[in-house]
């Protein structure tokens with residue numbers, strides 16, 4: 001009941017509509033958030049708005065690893081103390097954060113930004129798979145690629161596809177150990193399970 | 205309260221879409237209710253009791269609650285996970301194609317038991333047969349039949365005349381073969397089809413199971429014609445290119 005005449009001013013329904021576009025937010029929650037913001041002190045609201053704009057203006061993708069960053073190349077790619085011979089391939093930037101929290105991986109990353117999911121209209125060309133191939137062709141230091149996509153059908157299919165593309169390069173390709181339960185997402189794994197999985201990896 | 209609030213059924217998981225935090229919307233294909241869209245809560249968390257059971261393409265028994273928009277999955281128990289498919293990218297891409305076809309040709313809450321059986325049976329064959337291209341053609345022809353789009357391969361689809369051997373053309377937009385006379389005024393895209401290919405198609409259409417087809421050996425060029433022909437017809441029916449067909453071609457054409 002958002003557009004029924006007297007019920008609300010245009011800016012109110014506009015904000016509710018914007019909230020409604022966010023993942024996991026239905027019309028009810030969108031309305032609740034909107035009314036919460038109306039009652040919020042102006043400086044808090046302004047600070048929230050600025051934070052949103054700052055994210056959009058300052059956060060970019062690293063053109064080497066495609067992780068989200070404020071500087072390009074990102075801190076991880078430019079850190080000389082990290083192991084330049086290993087690249088861990090993950091689905092999302094959130095997975096990089098999850099792995100960084102474990103502190104058990106010291107190499108570099110490559111973020112695919114999704115998985116092959118034809119049913120949802122996502123094919124290999126919609127992901128950052130070809131940039132990975134180019135990156136490997138131009139970098140002779142890399143000795144190991146760890147394919148850390150999620151342990152479900154689409155994650156596995158994506159890894160198999162990447163494996164097929166990069167195996168002619170002759171680089172060692174591994175998978176994290178099977179500590180991760182099938183179907184769960186990597187970003188939700190607890191740190192111990194994740195550490196064990198990344199430490200006990202196996203050849204693909 | 206005449207209607208119960210929960211129900212049990214079995215399903216194949218056709219499609220998954222991450223919703224929020226840890227939830228997913230699943231598209232299930234069931235024997236008694238056709239296509240059902242339902243929410244699986246917490247399924248992306250590794251400790252979820254549902255996740256492993258509701259993997260894409262799994263066959264599972266499920267218990268759901270009716271919801272205003274979408275039903276919610278309360279419990280799930282995997283029946284069959286088709287492991288033989290999951291370890292092979294070619295087979296995965298073909299299984300996803302089957303799932304996209306079932307999704308595309310079915311309607312929510314409209315049961316089609318034959319289509320369900322066809323999907324389960326074909327996934328089972330896809331685990332073990334090396335005749336996967338013929339399996340896909342068999343699957344397509346029977347999916348079309350169970351959906352009310354059975355291609356006409358015996359009589360001319362326009363004038364119903366009995367087709368003489370030789371000189372046949374398949375008209376994608378008409379859903380069948382045209383006789384030489386009807387072909388003259390047809391505006392369809394026509395694909396020439398040899399008598400042999402015709403016979404293979406008719407055989408695939410007539411057989412009620414894949415066992416007798418599995419033993420056939422059809423030369424690659426003939427397989428390619430059959431594939432193109434049915435693809436044109438399906439493309440005409442669904443009015444779009446199937447992303448899974450694109451992916452399947454990409455996988456099978458790449459040198460392995």
Ligand SMILES: [Zn+2]
Pocket residue numbers: 062063064065066067073074075076077
């Ligand atoms: Zn980077």
Ligand SMILES: [Zn+2]
Pocket residue numbers: 360361362363364365382383384385386387
């Ligand atoms: Zn005719």
